[in-house]
Amino acid sequence: MGLHLIVTVKQVPDTHNVSGNAMKEDGTVNRAALPTIFNPEDLNALEEALKIKELTGGRVTCISMGPPNAVEVLKECLYRGADDVILISDRRFAGADTLATSYVLKCAIERVGSYDLILCGRQAIDGDTAQVGPQIAEKLKINQLTCVAAVTAVDEKSITVKRSVEDGYEIVKSRFPALLTITAAANEPRSANAKKVMTYKNIGKEMCSLSYDESYLAADACAIVDHIREWNVEAIAADPDQCGLSGSPTKVKKIQSVVLSARESRQIANNDAGIGELIHELIEENIIG
Secondary structure, three states: OOEEEEEEEOEEEOHHHOOOOOEOOOOOEOHHHOOEEEOHHHHHHHHHHHHHHHHHOEEEEEEEEOOHHHHHHHHHHHHHOOOEEEEEOOHHHOOOOHHHHHHHHHHHHHHHOOOOEEEEEOOOOOOOOOOHHHHHHHHHOOEEEEEEEEEEEEOOOEEEEEEEEOOEEEEEEEEOOEEEEEOHHHOOOOOOOHHHHHHHOOOOHHHHOOOHHHHHHOOOOOOOOOOEEEEOOOOOOOOHHHOHHHHOOOOOOOOOOOOOOOOOOOOOOOOHHHHHHHHHHHHHOOOOO
8 A cells, every 4th residue: 555655845935046125024025026946855855755655655745835826846746756736825824934834734734634754845945944844743743853864764664764963863763653854965856757747737827927926816716727736724624813924923023134245355375375374364353263
């Protein structure tokens, strides 16, 4: 029968293209102003799930919380070999911090039903908190194996992993169900399968041309069809007061734009004397010791 593997994935702003209008006045990310990509370590989580599936059999279900145009990352999951994909989308989810996000994902996972493993990327590049995965595990009351650098063994009842820790690595074994957070060191994500791209390329096409905010507003007019299930607050039996901004205790009180400007510069001679002088100056100013 094999294992049922659930992977949480996220569409995130491309932080390599951050501009001055990256934040809104209310302290939330202005996602409409930024291009979006598949969160890098979520790709590692997906790859690890696919590798486990190839080893043990079973199926991979990918879940993403976001506006309807987040269907793009779910299509990428299908291109790589995921069996089922689910979009958790509702205007009431907007503005969620990690606590509200993990609550929504927990509700969605419970709606999915039985599972053996949940795999998440270690962290998302838009927040860098590494909190959502562990919070999901805590809410589901299951074991969590974080910062997984390699899966060393897996069978029908348990998994053994190598975890990155401050001074090196540790080997940990857990029975199912369990949640893993996967690091970039775990694997090299595979490329999309050409045949699967041709099969799924037109799914949700009408949503992909819309901006982040427009796609929320157009959710009722443009249905996601074929292969992708879309669930809202009611579908996952979530409490609206625990979703989005209303369920987010994290509040941004002030935003300060940091502007880096060039000051005086000087050229260091490319010889032992010049480098020695620079090192001496850095020591004198207590920059290095």
